[in-house]
Amino acid sequence: MRWASNLAALALLCACGNLSNGDIAFLSAIPRSQQLHVQVPQGSNVQSLCAIGPADIYTNAKATGQSINAGVDNILALVDAIRTVTPTSRDDDSRTWGPYDDNKHPGVKIQVVMFRELDATYTPWRWIYTIMAARPPAAYLPILEGEFFGAQASNGIGRLTLHFENSTSLGMSNPGDPNFPARIHYDLSGDPRTISLDLTAGMNAFGLISFDYFWAGYADGHGELDFAVPDPKSGCTIEVNTFFNAQSAGRDVFRARCGVLGIFGDVKQCWDPTGCLTFVNDPFAFTPACGILKPCLLGSETQCPAGL
């Protein structure tokens, strides 16, 4: 049987490549940035003449959605980097990439490890994904940690934590990056699909202020976006719950957090698909259309979109 073992050895020497269904299974579990994008209806681009006034909150929601998406892209760019790279080593339930020299940051080595295990709650897999970096001989620090449930990210559940504090300490951060952990949670397994970007660990990141941003999108096109923006007029932080339908009409409820002045009560607004306010109930006149009128009641609540 020596010839057989020799033949097997020869075949082993010659067998090479990255043809692997396992690799595809691992990559399928990793979310793509497009899958985690907040989708706020963009409405009409034509500026209408509005009877009451433009829906500034809706405009803020669209801009915030784009900022959230930019933050998601920033985080997932690191994840995407390994998609086109053949794993360095494979086991039945793990893949390892690297360690590699980080070309952008001399002296830094990067290693990516991904495990999977059966999970009783989430079928069929729980995936643990870690990007680590180090400046040898110092120990590796996690740059990004992810936990995904489900075979396919497009209908899975997961969370990602980008450790900006570690990338900053390793000299890997970009100008404008925060220096605190940023977290993404997503649940794409049902209706609605939800995505949150938790920036509560620090002050500002990706052009957004500290807040736990949340988006829920339903299959029929309606959804919810919770966000916070600074109000330059009052110096307060406006915390907003927006609800919109597939036609871009919506309503919002917001309250202002104003430091030493405490929290104001709810302000209610509705707007139509053209982005014009149809109803305002603003006891504090935060709405520009109210001018100095307090309490401010404009339009009719019957003009608010139904079902939201």
Next chain:
Amino acid sequence: MILARALCAAALLAALPALAESRRFALVVGDSNGGAGTRPLRYAERDAKRMHAILIRLGGVRPDDARLLTSASADQVRGAMADLSRRAEQARARGDETVLVVYYSGHAKDGDLRLGDTRMPLVELRESLRNAPADVRIGLLDSCQSGAITRAKGVRAAPAFDVQQAQAASTRPRGLVLIASSSADEESQESDDIGASFFTHYLASGLLGDADASGDGKVTLAEAYAYAYARTVGETTETRAGAQHPVYLYDLGGAGDVVLTELGPARGALVFPAGAEGVYVVLDGSRRAVAEVAKPRNDQRRLALAAGDYIVKKREGDTLLVGSFSVADGPVEIADARLSRKPLSEDPQKGASGPRWSILGTAGGQFFFDSAARNGLFPPAAMVGAELAVRDDLGHGLGWGLDISVGGGSATLTLPGVAPIPETFMVVTGGASLWKDFPLGDTFTLSLGARIAAIYMARSFESANDLPEQNFFTLTPGLQAGFSWHFAERWSAVARGRLNYLFYNVDGAQNLGYAEIALGVDYALGF
């Protein structure tokens, strides 16, 4: 009539005494390619190498006085001729008796030797020989219509009585002898059975000893010619092209014949004793014919062979007598009693019909047995391919080939819990195979063999372009079986199946098997 003329000439030539001392030069040219309008010859270069070896080993030509040119241009031949002429002139100036032998095996047409895409007029060669500064100049041409060289203006083919008259006028032979393998309007034929041209094969056999009619251990020009003439004419009588008649021009004055080879009693040899009778074929270690002995009873023959292992075979009715012998420094006697009787199917001669080249075009498919492997990794693939095949080269009924196939298609990768992922893939395989042909009557052949191949597979996911392209390469041994139907002179239809083994080691080690099935058409190239 022709045979009688040749024998007469041979007898007259044989009457000459041998030369005592001489310095010999040889220019040996072989060229299979005759350029546009000619079909490549199969044995011209091998014939040249064979003659070159004989002239050096037995013909008294020092290795540095011999030039072997294969696939050379006309200018290279002219250059070698000029070089040897200079050397001959220097030797003659020192008082040596000089002999220049020029042998050519290749194409000739329309009065020219055709050396690849270059030409050398027969007249030029003849005049070069005539004017060469050697006492004896011998031209041996094995090519179609080569007899035209003896029809030159001012020179006539010498009849036997003219030779005898000329011989009496001088003490040592001087002049020109031209021997051509066929007359001016005949084709010179090659034989797949003997793996050589008829003329050179019998000339070589004669020079090795079978032409030594006098039994004095020396083969003279006359003996060699007479032998080659008789055997060539005799063996080509039944061929499709008809009998081939060597011709000669003898313009040699002086006394004494020219000894072409000295068999040397002390050298290694196969000796066929007086009691042996029949045609014996001697094969070398590679099982190709190196000589034949047409042995009459009561006459001893001695073949002077280089040291080595030989197989001697003799056909006797529907069987073969076969024996293996080692030749060293002494004679080895060949007697029928030392040969074993075997069926004709065990003919040891490699390529009894010579190697036959063909090209095969195929279309078919590839299919892995393991369902998990078929899932995206190695999906069923449509394949087209080509194979260059050589039969009867490594042995009678044996074939080998080199093949390449390409294929591919679309498939869907299915993973648990993941939406089906479309993929496009390609497969390239190339391999070498060895098989045995089993004829089933005149028109059908069954082939069984083995193959070692390399396989390369690549796939991409166009609908998920952030997934990487993947590939795999490995060696894949296998077994193959084929069935062919010879439906026209050069054409056969072929059905072929292969069972292959593949070792896959990316997602863990797996031993995989797959089948390849193909239908094709085989075209015999005619060489």
